[in-house]
Amino acid sequence: xxxxxxxxxxxxxxGACYKGDSCEFSHSWDDPxxxxxxxxxxxxxxxxxxxxxxxxxxxxPKVASAMARVLxxxxxxxxxxxxxxxxxxxxxxxxxxxxxxxxxxPSKGSASVPKVSPAVSSPLLVRSPGSSKKVVASAGLNSLTxxxxxxxxxxxxxxxxxxxxxWQEFSESAEDELYSIEQxxxxxxxxxxxxxxxxxICTLGITGQCTRGxxxxxxxxxxxxxxxxxxxxxxxAEEREEHLRVCAQNRKRxxxxxxxxxxxxxxxxxxxxxxxxxxxxxxxxxxxxxHPFCISCVRSWRNGSHxxxxxxxxxxxGCPVCRVVSHYVIPSLTWxxxxxxxxxxxxxYKKKLSSLDCRYFDQGNGTCPxxxxxxxxxxxxxxxxxxxxLRHLGAADGSAVIAKNIRLSDFIGKLDxxxxxxx
Amino acid sequence: MASRxxxxxxxxxxxxxxxQDSDIQLLCDETNIYRWTALIKGPTDTPYQEGVFxxxxxxxxxxxxxxxxxxxxxxxxxxxxxxxxxxxCLDILKTAWSPAWTLQSVCRAVIALxxxxxxxxxxxxxxxxxxxxxxxxxYKSMALMYTRLAAATNV
Numbered sequence: 001x002x003x004x005x006x007x008x009x010x011x012x013x014x015g016a017c018y019k020g021d022s023c024e025f026s027h028s029w030d031d032p033x034x035x036x037x038x039x040x041x042x043x044x045x046x047x048x049x050x051x052x053x054x055x056x057x058x059x060x061p062k063v064a065s066a067m068a069r070v071l072x073x074x075x076x077x078x079x080x081x082x083x084x085x086x087x088x089x090x091x092x093x094x095x096x097x098x099x100x101x102x103x104x105x106p107s108k109g110s111a112s113v114p115k116v117s118p119a120v121s122s123p124l125l126v127r128s129p130g131s132s133k134k135v136v137a138s139a140g141l142n143s144l145t146x147x148x149x150x151x152x153x154x155x156x157x158x159x160x161x162x163x164x165x166x167w168q169e170f171s172e173s174a175e176d177e178l179y180s181i182e183q184x185x186x187x188x189x190x191x192x193x194x195x196x197x198x199x200x201i202c203t204l205g206i207t208g209q210c211t212r213g214x215x216x217x218x219x220x221x222x223x224x225x226x227x228x229x230x231x232x233x234x235x236x237a238e239e240r241e242e243h244l245r246v247c248a249q250n251r252k253r254x255x256x257x258x259x260x261x262x263x264x265x266x267x268x269x270x271x272x273x274x275x276x277x278x279x280x281x282x283x284x285x286x287x288x289x290x291h292p293f294c295i296s297c298v299r300s301w302r303n304g305s306h307x308x309x310x311x312x313x314x315x316x317x318g319c320p321v322c323r324v325v326s327h328y329v330i331p332s333l334t335w336x337x338x339x340x341x342x343x344x345x346x347x348x349y350k351k352k353l354s355s356l357d358c359r360y361f362d363q364g365n366g367t368c369p370x371x372x373x374x375x376x377x378x379x380x381x382x383x384x385x386x387x388x389x390l391r392h393l394g395a396a397d398g399s400a401v402i403a404k405n406i407r408l409s410d411f412i413g414k415l416d417x418x419x420x421x422x423x
Numbered sequence: 424m425a426s427r428x429x430x431x432x433x434x435x436x437x438x439x440x441x442x443q444d445s446d447i448q449l450l451c452d453e454t455n456i457y458r459w460t461a462l463i464k465g466p467t468d469t470p471y472q473e474g475v476f477x478x479x480x481x482x483x484x485x486x487x488x489x490x491x492x493x494x495x496x497x498x499x500x501x502x503x504x505x506x507x508x509x510x511x512c513l514d515i516l517k518t519a520w521s522p523a524w525t526l527q528s529v530c531r532a533v534i535a536l537x538x539x540x541x542x543x544x545x546x547x548x549x550x551x552x553x554x555x556x557x558x559x560x561x562y563k564s565m566a567l568m569y570t571r572l573a574a575a576t577n578v
Contacts, residue, residue, distance in 0.1 A: 266523045267429075267523060268425060269429055269433070269525075270428070297522070304485075306488075307517070310519075310520070311518065311519075315518065315521070320521040320522045
């Protein structure tokens, strides 16, 4: 269902969208945020004219498309005769805006209509396309009947706050300007004969509890091989694909968690994912070997203070179990079961870090002790990445070493200078 | 705090495996989890084989990031054990310590040290000199004598 819309996710705007990739709203700053009042759409916003959201009537995309079809047909038929009928080309109907006094001034409304064109604002109403169908259809009929009454009796109470009366108002203004009853009827008919893909699948059938079997009036979904539920909609290919992808992803994560559950840290001898402190329930993966640690144990071993004489390179940088030297530790929520998975975790972590600015490099103001091996981003203020030319020095034995910044003091320090001997 | 949790884990492990490894007996102080006593059997085919040696283990607060302090309580004639204080010269108890070692594995390492004396870094110079000069018979008889004198009575 996670078809990306072109409306900016409001949680993403605050940097706190938990849905991540599966969010149905856009996570791109290029897309506009929706500023349409949802209560106004339902016909009752208690803030009225003071509402900070825009009071614009956004047509339901299905109603809009049906209307567009009807209007197109009617204009092509009566283009010569009906001179007074103006047809909105894009399907959004300015005439459907409320004519309520003062709530939406015409200038404001007309200015914001292009911004909230039906395609952009569709996710507001399309989040559950199947279930909303009935509501839409009945709403359409409701407006139809009320407009029918309106013609006969001619009385409208604009003070009444019930939704149906609001519908009357909408339909009144709409009917005045744009629609004939025939057209409304046509819209309702088009909404009736629906695309079977919009039909929701049987909710009981999803878990296999539907007793009606083939006699069930609802569609029955196909079996998802991963989750074992009959939840694949037979007619929505995109949704099926999405479900299969997400399902497989979840299953993989669950399996990884299951394996990780029993892994013990060799330092504290506890199960890493059962540690009392929530923050410590993380693995530390060594680049050189496959021994499991919790991140806090392996970090305190590598970074902690050690008695003098301990060799940093072989003992402390080495794995406590196999002594294989690792140059870095990767934190991970799950343990891996294959080298590919390990590489995947490591690459994912590196990729994440490479998008963050290195605090030692400090946008060119500082120097990073890790140099080119640093996982973080080395970029200047203007976004330009740091370019490093490595200097290779040929050693006497033919091997090449990479030179760091050399100072004179380094050489003096290396000299075996004994003042007693010279003096 | 981490050291306490880990020592409790080791204590449980020791209780569970009691009797499986007859060469090593680890006993924890009733009142202080940081003080342990170990009884180790001398390895076979060495002059120590008839003796049972008592080790005093003092676990520091930062354990397992720093090694436990282990010393012989029972007198022993060995090049890498101080004759008077019982201090042990063993790299894994000093510079080559790893947090993956447990008290059990430390005891096993001490047994291995008894079987393989390292004469080149002696704490007991007399014993080291005997070995370095190639007097294996002299070393063996001295070690056997002290084992019988000090360790055999401990059984």
